[in-house]
Amino acid sequence: MQVVFDYYNYWICIILMMVGFYGVIAKTNLVKKALSLSVFQTGILVFYISIGKVEGGTAPVLDKTVDNPAYSNPLPHALMLTAIVVGVATLAVAMAIIINIRERYGTIDEQDLEQLEHETQD
Amino acid sequence: MELIQRNLPALVVVTPLIMGLITSIIGRRGLGWYLAMGTTAAVLAMSIQLLANVLDSGTQTVTYLMGNWPTPFGIGYVVDPLNASVLVIVSIISAVVTLYARKSVASEIAHNRLHFFYALWLFCITGLLGITITGDAFNLYVLLEISSLSTYTLVALGRNRNRRALTAAINYLVLGSIGACFYLLGIAYLYMVTGSLNIADIHDILANKVFPTWSTGAPMYRTTVIAGFAFMAVGLSLKLALFPLHGWLPNAYTYSPSAVSALLASTATKVGAYVFIRVIFTLVGVNFAYTLLHTDTVLMLSAGAAILFGSWMAFRQTNVKKLLAYSSIGQIGYITLGFALGNAGGLTASVIHLFNHALTKGGMFLALGIVAYRTGHTRLQDLRGLGRKLPFTMAAFTAGGLGLIGVPLTAGFISKWYLVSSCIEAGRYEMAAIVLVGSMIALLYTWKVVETIYFGKRDENAPVVKEAPITMLVPVLLLAGGSIYFGIDASLTSRVATAAAHFLLGGAP
Known part of the structure; x- marks a missing residue:
């Protein structure tokens, strides 16, 4: 249990x-597939944010x-801002293609x- | 001039990015193509200049610091013999295909959307060039997504000709995003260990601080590094369409617009292969990947299966565009086999084949695009007797086919010669045999098409077909001529590829 709660x-x-x-693998509905992809990406976001945490660290503002405050590592957070944008763009493109599929x-x-x-x- | 010269590595990526934005705003009424053509021509000039700079400089690498932030804190763009040659490949193909695209794309895309097409086209090229030149692992991910997102859309734009382009695009989107996410996760693991995102810096930290502890009693971060590399390798294999992760490729190539197929087939997978080479040789190091984890054995198995499966499936197709797509899966196998061998000869073969296959397959897809432009189809039966109707186009297609087989005096022969001789040098006789068997099957599928083109009889009541317009014919002949020229005089390609191979094995970052 220790392993579960500590991490x-x-x-x-x-x-x-x-x-x-x-x-992504099991759903046949394309919208659900695209949303699953978003959930998958969110998992990676949480992972990055976790590795930036420093024990007892505060927000990285001077x-x-x-004296000698501990700061959390802001770099993974900054990276994930980019990754969030990428995720949103991917979802948007996926939805646009799915709408087209529905029409055709x-x-x-x-x-x-x-x-x-x-x-x-054909 | 001096300012341009100094900022060349950044400009090569930033120019198409900004021009893409401008094109989407002011590119209406046919202006889009002119902007795209001008941009790709400028990018071609810049990347040739970069390659010349690198080959001339003694140190072999040119580093450019974005905003003058020193690495590893800032993003550094590193130009070395390997990626300068990949840059030249990408920019040559994109310039030639853009020239071709004008008429071809206008016949496939609605006229009021053309400027968006060219904007996406430039974004795709931005991403491919950026992936190649960047020295930062996370920046690479972002550029990978820029090129992938525009590619998904470009593939989907084939919907007017065939609605299956849409399902091909969503399939590619899902698999491509999973691949990119795996790569991103891999970087996270390596970042946990090294605290750095700069490729050269990660390599130094791993080689000097982490790996030496593995032979002692207290190995540091062993599982983490292995997991990180495994995620990256799987993600990149998906992007590269390495067997058995090739599922997205055949439909995406078959149903996208002709110009897009040519651009993708000759640049996107090549850049994927380049990133894989870079991760193995300059990020984690060949000792870790090959000697410790035996990734080379896995890669060789995949490559061998890709060569046999891709070539065989190509033989079974009746749609010529799909035939070329499956043949690409086989050719990716040859490229992978080259760098999986891990010796200088294999790497040279890999880099030469990147270039030669880009020319050959690009030329073939363009020639087939002319068939689609004139007849509206790319089925095998539509090519019957076209040898007399489209003499130049079909001659170029045949030259490309000979290149896929590896007939002497074509570029394909040079790469296969290097590949087979380095297989034998490495003692991998079974892989040399697979390369030869793959070439035999290539002979079968090429013959199948060539026979139809020259000996098939055209239907009596089939519509009249004229030779292609000159702006479409010239790019085809350029690429086909190139694939023959570099088969006769390979001194330039082999010099560049040898420099790249020695650079990779020299262990420099």
Whole structure:
């Protein structure tokens, strides 16, 4: 149990990633697939933010009233701002493509799509 | 001039980025193509200049500090013989394909959207060039996503010709994002160990502080480094479409617009291979990846399977565009095999094949694009008897096909010669045999198409087909001519590739 509670943030990250990864593989609805991808990416965000944590560290703002304060590492946080933007852009492109698929095929279910493509052979 | 010369490494990436934005705003009424053409031509001039600078300089690398922040704190752009040659490959192909794109794309994309197409086109090229030149592992991820996101959209734009472009694009998007996320996770592990994102700096810390402790009783971060490398390797294999992670590739290449297929086939996977080479040789080091983890064995298995599977599946296709896509999977196998061998000859073969295959396959996709432009289809039966109708285009296609087989006097022969001889040098006779078997199957599938082109009879009532417009023909002939020229006189390519291989094995960052 000690392992679970001491590293709970890493466990959250593993669970998020696995939930997302499972969704990407198992869901046939394309919107659910795209959202699972977002969950997967969120798992990685949590991972980065966790590795930036310094025990007892505060926000990395220079504080002259305290001697030798410990700061959290701000770099992973900054990196994740970029990664969040990338994630949003990916989701937006995915949704745009899914809307197009809905218009042309009339369905967004992967199995139905496969069947339609198999039948038409275009 | 001096200012441009000094900031060349940054300009090569920033120019297409800014021009992409400008194109999306003012590129209406056909202006988009002119902006894209001008930009790619400028980028080509800049990257040739960079390659010349690097080959001339004694130290072999030129480092450019973004905003003058010293590495490892700031982002450094590093130009070395390897990535300067990849830069030249990407920029040559993008300039030539842009020239071709004008008519081809106008026939496939709605006219009021053309400027968006060229904006995405430039963003894609920005990403590919940036991945190649950057010396920072996280910056590489961002640029990878810039190129990937624009690629997904470009693939989806093939929807007007065939709606399957959309399903191909979403499939590519899901798999590509998973690949990029794995790479990102891999960087996180290495960052935990080294506290750095600069590729050269991570290499130094691993080689000097971490790896020496592994042979002692208290190995530092052993599991973390291995997990990080494993995530990166899987993620990059997905991006590279290495067998068995190639699932997204055939449909994405088949259903995207002709110009996009040519650009992707000859640059995107090449840049993926380059990043893989860079991660193995300059990030974690060849001793860790090959001697300790035996990644080379895994890569060779994948490469061998890719060569056999890709070539065989290519033989079975009836859509010629899909045939070329599967053939690309096989060719990626040759490139991977080259760097998996890990000796100087193998790396040279890999880098030469990056260039030669880009020319060959790019030329073939462009030639096929002309068939699609004139007939509207790329099925095998539509190519019947086109040898007489489209003599130049089909001659270029055939020259490319000969290059895929590796017939002497084509560029493909040079790369296969290097590859087979370094397989034998490394004592991997079975891999040399696989390369030869792969070439045999390439002979089969090329013959299948060439026979149809020259000996097939065209339907009596088929529509009349004319030779392609000159702006489409010239790029095709340039690439096909290049693939023959570099098969006859390989001194330039082999000099650059040998410099790149020695640089990689020299252990310099």
